[in-house]
Amino acid sequence: MTEASEAAAQATPGSAAGDQPMHDVVVVGAGAVGLLLACLLARRGLRAVVLERRHAPDPAATPSRAIGIHPPGLRALAAAGVGDEVRRRAVVIRDGRVTCDGRTLGRLKFPRSGQVHSLPQREVEALLEERLDEARTVSLHRGVEVTGVTDRGTHLVVHAMDDGSPLHLAARYAVGADGIRSGIRSLIGADWTPRRGRASYVMCDTRDDTGAPETALLHFESAGVVESFPMPGGRRRWVARVRREPAVLDAAAVATMVEARTGSTFDTDAATAPTAFEAAQHVAHPMATGRVALVGDAAHEISPIGGQGMNLGWSDAVHLDRELAAALAAAAPIDVFAAYDRSRRAAALRATRQAAFNMRMGAPATGLRLRTRNAAVRVLGLPGLRGVLGRAFTMQWL
Template sequence: MSDEAASVSASAAARTDGDGDGHDGGRIHDVAVVGAGSVGLLLACLLARRGLDVVVLERRPTPPPPTASSRAIGIHPPGLRALDVAGIGDEVRRRAVEIRDGRVTCEGRTLGAMRFPNAGLVRSLPQREVEAMLEDRLATAPSVRMRRGVEVSTIRDRGTHVVVRGTSAGESVGVAARYAVGADGVRSGIRSLMGADWHRRGGRASYVMCDTVDDTDARQSALLHFEPAGVVESFPMPGGRRRWVAWVRRPPTELDATAMATIVATRTGAAFSTDGAGAPTAFEAAQHLARPIAAGRVALVGDAAHEISPIGGQGMNLGWIDAVHLDRELARALAAGAPIDVFEAYDRSRRAAALRATRQAAFNMRMGAPASGLRLRTRNAAVRVLALPGLRGVLARAFTMQWL
């Protein structure tokens, strides 16, 4: 443990609060994390390795099973580095499928291809499995307490600490901490409680998604079909499965595996077996950015701070990188007894990163929208140019989020 972490841990051991808030027996934690999704759990793991006193408050009474449906599967190199710090990177590598290359086609013709170097591989593993690993890691951390079934309703900044209140099984719950973090997703209650605005960013589209048995000959390839009727993407998954995602003007009234297979076959000519296919889902990709991301002793992280289109696989990884930055800021603040504007640099840097991510995601959505005539020819020509040797490295760097 570093000298900084040791001093923080030692100073945290006997903290109590006498202001009469009636919370947690008068105890003041170092950090209260609201939300036990992949980003909140990662942040708690990072803080735990410093020996910090952390309480995690989660609305759901039980964690979803690792086999539950999961939208996010792509783990990019910066995200994997964050998981390494948390101590689960090697297990992720063991379970995940490596995506070693990507191919872009249109109407049966290859527009471009790229191969990722070993250091820049994207890995595919459902978010639920990563969350289960992080929660197992936290279970061995003596300085972290997980409290499930807590619905947060208020948060008050007392100047020296914050008090988070809510209910659990009909009983009032109060928790005090030096700092609080909202990791409670796109519909963040903490964001609303801190009075942050939710600004709409460019890029919006509808998609349908289905996981099937992978019967392609591309078990380590991302396949992008930029078809005139809209993009169809597919990515390998563990267990010999493949995820298919398709742009739609509006989701079919009756969405099942057969409807999804029809969309894919009609546009690409490729067929997949519906035997063993999961239940398809429809979703709308939208983009928002909170302003501010932090205020006083409260900060937002992950989807609570920014909603990024999942097209391109940036949202989960961007949240993990937020957690790495926030972990450092919190450790410094707690070690130094910093003033309440400690999150100013965090707000500025993560806002800039989120803006870059929304711009890239909006570009991805535009490229995957339906096109015909001159627009189709122009788009295909642009893909061919981006796939040239001189630009291929830049494209691969953007695709694997190395710029974050």
């Protein structure tokens, strides 16, 4: 029997709350958002457990998903106790430049308080997990798949399989941080409502030969946008919009696409294996019910174009941490998440609208549409509007 099983052996569905080990919170999912929430709960001294289906983190060989850490996300990481280390390891993106056919359409310089930091998601998750290892009241258990949640009125019982052994954990509250295909979202019967914005992209990381190690480069070309962002270690991420996933996807294919659209090249020998993905958008309704709440990708799927999803999830965690602390301190009624549901759904809807706008701006365009788009970019780059654009780009509205 594992440590998690031993801790929960008495927590059977029929046990009285006073006779079983009672957790304050069970967090389902040990991704970037679930780990950050767990670190916040640990700082409050709350008793929590994180259950993760995977036996190990994603291997380092796979391309990291998100890299952009916006100011609200950095504040959340600081609250979790890893902000200084993130700053030390990350590359600062100080400005951005938009071009088309080799001509600059606009520039944007971020103020010191609004700079974006670039650090691969897997490195951030490793820092959060290291921080969690030091916690006395919160533990992480891998290889555990949640199969059900029973509401006992005064508490929940979370049912799971721990490497083939049944596991039952009692908790005051549960949080689904288990990603886009969230099982917790299904268990609480939340709708997964599609939102506008869908497009396909290819992505590749390689050595940065642009000569702009602190600049985000956006090429709004007629065949579709090509974006590139600095990464730690002298690396750069390239992302290109495509009509459909290429039949042959390798670094050479992405490099050929980038060169055809922008005239820039990159070293394919130094590149990671590229990936293709479809950006889609959904928002859960509700994001909380009874004693169960959703955070991060379990609550909302946001297009990664613009780097909003992970940061929005961290903001969810900060808000939910406060709600949980207040509920546990005051023995609040089980509808304590009503305000969280309203505020985070509103934030997610704002994020989907901004992401949909970003995707429209990066769509293939020719003729009048291309000229109109380029004119709009020039207008947005005027001094009077740069501040508004900068706040939107760096998610200061969170």
